[in-house]
Amino acid sequence: MKLKVEKLVLVIGVLFYIACLYIGYIYLISPSYSYYSLINLQPSGSVKAISIILALIPIIWSESTVTRPSQVVYWLLYILVYIPTMVMPDFVRENPLDGFFFYKLVLLGCLALLGSVGKWKQLKIYPLRIKQAFVRTILYISWFGLFGLIFLKFGFHFRMVNFYDVYDIRADYHEEGKGSIAAYAMNWQSKIFNPLLMGIGVISKKTMFIVIGILSQLIIFSTTGQKSIAFSTLFILGILWCVGKKGKNFGVRFLYSICLLVFACLVLDFLTGGIQFTEIMTRRLMMVPGVLSSFYYDFFTANPYTHLGYSIFSSFVDYPYDANPPFLIGEAYFNDLEASANANLWADAFSAFGLWGVAIYTGILALILWIYDSIAKHNHFLLSVVLLAMPIWSLIDSSLITTFLTHGLLLAIIINYLLTAKKTNEGAKINESTT
Numbered sequence: 461m462k463l464k465v466e467k468l469v470l471v472i473g474v475l476f477y478i479a480c481l482y483i484g485y486i487y488l489i490s491p492s493y494s495y496y497s498l499i500n501l502q503p504s505g506s507v508k509a510i511s512i513i514l515a516l517i518p519i520i521w522s523e524s525t526v527t528r529p530s531q532v533v534y535w536l537l538y539i540l541v542y543i544p545t546m547v548m549p550d551f552v553r554e555n556p557l558d559g560f561f562f563y564k565l566v567l568l569g570c571l572a573l574l575g576s577v578g579k580w581k582q583l584k585i586y587p588l589r590i591k592q593a594f595v596r597t598i599l600y601i602s603w604f605g606l607f608g609l610i611f612l613k614f615g616f617h618f619r620m621v622n623f624y625d626v627y628d629i630r631a632d633y634h635e636e637g638k639g640s641i642a643a644y645a646m647n648w649q650s651k652i653f654n655p656l657l658m659g660i661g662v663i664s665k666k667t668m669f670i671v672i673g674i675l676s677q678l679i680i681f682s683t684t685g686q687k688s689i690a691f692s693t694l695f696i697l698g699i700l701w702c703v704g705k706k707g708k709n710f711g712v713r714f715l716y717s718i719c720l721l722v723f724a725c726l727v728l729d730f731l732t733g734g735i736q737f738t739e740i741m742t743r744r745l746m747m748v749p750g751v752l753s754s755f756y757y758d759f760f761t762a763n764p765y766t767h768l769g770y771s772i773f774s775s776f777v778d779y780p781y782d783a784n785p786p787f788l789i790g791e792a793y794f795n796d797l798e799a800s801a802n803a804n805l806w807a808d809a810f811s812a813f814g815l816w817g818v819a820i821y822t823g824i825l826a827l828i829l830w831i832y833d834s835i836a837k838h839n840h841f842l843l844s845v846v847l848l849a850m851p852i853w854s855l856i857d858s859s860l861i862t863t864f865l866t867h868g869l870l871l872a873i874i875i876n877y878l879l880t881a882k883k884t885n886e887g888a889k890i891n892e893s894t895t
Contacts, residue, residue: 466712470519473715477539478512478547480722481746485551488726488735489743497793498751503550507557514564515546518571523578524711529836529844530829531578532703533852534571535711539718540746540856541804542571548750560757566815567806570822577826583834587880595881603653606645607676610683613642617682644866650680650689651850651868652875655696659846662700687740692850699849703842722746749857752803755793756785760811768812771861785811808859821860828864832873838880847872 490500518538526532546564550556588595654676661669674693681689702713725737760766769779781788785808790799809821836844854867863869 466524466709467519469712470522470524470715471516473712473719474516474519474543475512477543477715477719477722478515480719480726481544481547481742482508484722484726484729484738484742485548485747488729488738489747490551492735492739493743497552497755498747500551501554503553503556507550508547510561511547511550511556511564514568515543517568518542518575521572521575522711524709526578526703526707526710527841528578528833529841529848530574530833531707532699532710532845533829533848534575534578535714536849536852537574537855538571539715540853541749541806542567544746544750545753545804545806546750548747549754552751552754559761560754563753563757563810563815563818566818570806570818573822573826574829577829577833580830580833582837583831585831585834585838585877587838588878590881592881595878598878599653599656599875603649603657606649606653609642609645610649610680613640614646614683617679646680646684647866648868648871650677650684650692651854652847652871654680655692655846655850656843656875658693658696659700659843662697663840663842687744688853691741692853695853696846696849700842700846703845707841745856749802749804749807752789752801753807755789755801756803756807756811759789759792760785760814765814765817766812768861772865802857804857805855805860805863825860828869828873832876835873835876835880839876840879843879844876847876 485498486500490498494500522534522538523531526535545567549560553560654673656673657669657676658673661667661671661673677689677693680686698717699714702710702717704710704713722738722742725741728737729735764780766779766781766785767773767777769777770781770784783791786800786802787797789801789803790796794801805821805825806818809817811817813820832844832848848869851863851867851869851872854863854869858867
């Protein structure tokens with residue numbers, strides 16, 4: 461009976477979430493951005509119903525309570541990537557039931573695979589046999605060292621930045637930091653080390669660590685102008701609250717937190733007569749990546765795949781374009797040579813190898829999460845989750861390769877393994893909260 465109630469609560473939450481996305485897009489975003497390809501072709505009720513059913517199907521196997529980091533990742537991708545990809549493209553496709561429908565079915569299978577990782581038998585990965593004090597020293601030196609690189613390259617900035625003034629700051633940052641190690645330092649600091657500080661502060665109830673983590677994020681936001689960093693503090697603390705002590709009802713908590721956020725943006729916009737709240741939060745985080753999935757599918761169905769010729773594999777591949785995929789899409793659909801239309805991990809995978817790429821990338825991510833789960837069983841569950849949260853958030857609008865190297869997924873795995881060290885060099889004891 462309890463399970464049936466949980467499933468019903470999830471169904472209601474997903475339906476409410478989709479309704480908010482529909483209302484926000486139809487009445488706020490599309491009228492203001494139709495010139496920018498965010499049009500409304502008024503899909504039929506039957507088309508919407510099919511897409512909604514596809515969005516609801518994963519609830520059948522989804523478990524709200526989480527005990528492994530991979531299960532948290534599953535919920536993030538389900539709510540923030542999968543659902544928008546199911547429902548938003550209907551508004552921009554003349555025939556939503558064409559080949560893109562099969563793409564949706566492939567994503568359904570991919571999500572099912574990721575949902576199964578939390579049930580895989582964990583690998584035998586032994587904890588480090590070094591002293592915890594040594595690990596702490598490494599982490600402290602890394603935190604200070606990364607900020608040192610950042611300040612040397614970009615200077616020290618701590619200022620209140622208006623969201624509508626960030627574009628000039630962002631342009632200056634990209635121009636100055638392009639190709640530099642300081643740009644990597646900025647990503648690793650904001651996505652790994654600062655969230656780790658906040659996580660340690662919450663777990664150990666040390667307010668100082670939380671404050672330092674938040675202030676550090678504000679410094680980086682002042683330097684880069686990246687809105688994702690500005691919202692990251694709320695996101696990290698929200699994830700920690702949703703996980704709680706033992707991960708109970710995480711799925712329900714996270715789903716309804718997102719529902720509340722999207723609904724609040726709608727209410728504020730209708731009360732003020734503007735679109736700024738939905739524009740800043742819902743449009744960029746959920747609506748646009750969903751629509752971009754459709755654009756990526758159409759473009760790379762009609763044109764050659766990239767075969768990762770723009771990446772670290774460029775020496776081995778004959779790349780058929782003169783720009784990276786996000787800029788190709790920006791030019792083709794937004795008529796803007798400077799628009800970087802970053803989509804999610806699955807859209808990028810399709811641009812590289814088609815549907816096979818979507819399946820292969822998902823398999824690689826599943827293996828990464830399997831390894832991460834196996835390491836995390838020796839650590840505090842919350843710390844393992846907070847290390848993974850920001851890199852996974854990057855998958856909403858970045859490729860898997862970029863997330864792994866640039867946005868800190870590989871670094872999160874390394875630090876999580878370092879944290880398996882205990883106070884003595886006898887190895888770590890399995891955290892009781894993950895069993």
